[in-house]
Amino acid sequence: MQRKAGPNRKEKAAQTRNRIYESAKQLFYEQGFERVNVDDIVKRAGVAKGSFYVHFESKDSLIAMLISEYVKKIDAGYKTFLESLPSGMPPDEALLSLVGRIADVIGESIGREHMRILYRIQIGTDIPGGAAIDYSRELYKLFFDIIDSGISRRIFRSDLSAAEIAKHFIMAYRGVVYEWCARYPEVDLKELSLRHFQLLLTGIKADDPANHA
Amino acid sequence: MQRKAGPNRKEKAAQTRNRIYESAKQLFYEQGFERVNVDDIVKRAGVAKGSFYVHFESKDSLIAMLISEYVKKIDAGYKTFLESLPSGMPPDEALLSLVGRIADVIGESIGREHMRILYRIQIGTDIPGGAAIDYSRELYKLFFDIIDSGISRRIFRSDLSAAEIAKHFIMAYRGVVYEWCARYPEVDLKELSLRHFQLLLTGIKADDPANHA
């Protein structure tokens, strides 16, 4: 009968998926990832447990999805932050500002718990052909731009590509956050980040004092 | 009766613990961590399931114990390796040799799977007041010695302590391994390690060519 408004099968499936997704989101928000189980989610969504697994790989992958979605949203804010910096600021200073800012955001808005879960999930499953760690794509671009500008302005070495350096920076940043997650609350994320990136900028080799202007 | 050989309670308990430990070790070796469950372990040890949890925190913590024990044993070999290097080798070169060696060992003797499990477990539980990440203590010492020697010989900057730098290096190394675990087999561990540590040694700031001897 319903020849007009009748949703086709794909639409229906998408609706089911979305009901599960939104139910999970709400429940997680209300009670946290640990306290909510898959049965709770499907109950609120009004579907059978099996349906959850028709639409999602696992509880963990759904959590990873939600967190990285959130992280991405937050990452978008860094661009604004960077634009707010004095336009003449040298790339190395801009980089450290950004790093400090990221530490603030992670420490205050995201929290160690969520980062820990994200990192655990990311290393815990070998499913993805690249789906993982995608959440730092935006961040990569920002690093890249700063570094690229630094190279153009001869402030950074030119024998390495900005892309290469940016990759290493993202990796280093991840190492710092991992350390922070594992050793919390022994270490302060911001301090650790800044020190590490200072090191990364200048290296540890002795500098000939004559080299300064 | 057995008034002589009769073990006291602590000895008995230690024996039970050891039987569980060894059974687990054997089974894991034979079948891998995933395929062996706690019931298998206690069955082989000839004890009840509850006993497992009298002596061990969790299956994961036992696995972490075994892996980090293994890693520690392997780390011991690095000392020999370092001693085999030409005694006059500059600290920065020695450091890169060591890093390369570590990458080889991790890649070939330990394997990505074990490292992944170790990293996952380490970030997955908030139990330890310091029990975690202890396995890299030996490695830390080696890094420290090289760096310390580099500072004394004015090859490395002297405004940072060797301890501080060594900590950052361990952290960086962990970041590299994490990346490798997560992105395997896209990236080559050795190449990644060496490049990253070269960066860490020299920094990314442009070098005045006049600075060279």
Add this chain to the structure above:
DNA sequence: GTAATTCAATGACCGCGGTCATTATATCAT
């Protein structure tokens, strides 16, 4: 129109890590 096909949806079921009230026994106090 009808049969064949496809795939979302279902929920009983399973495996496994982990718990806990209870039991057994070595050690200690008297």
Add this chain to the structure above:
DNA sequence: ATGATATAATGACCGCGGTCATTGAATTAC
């Protein structure tokens, strides 16, 4: 010796993530 205490050992039990053979309803083929 005897009762009190501490703790190792037990195993039935639970919660939860995940599975899979089966069902039901669109979609396609004829």
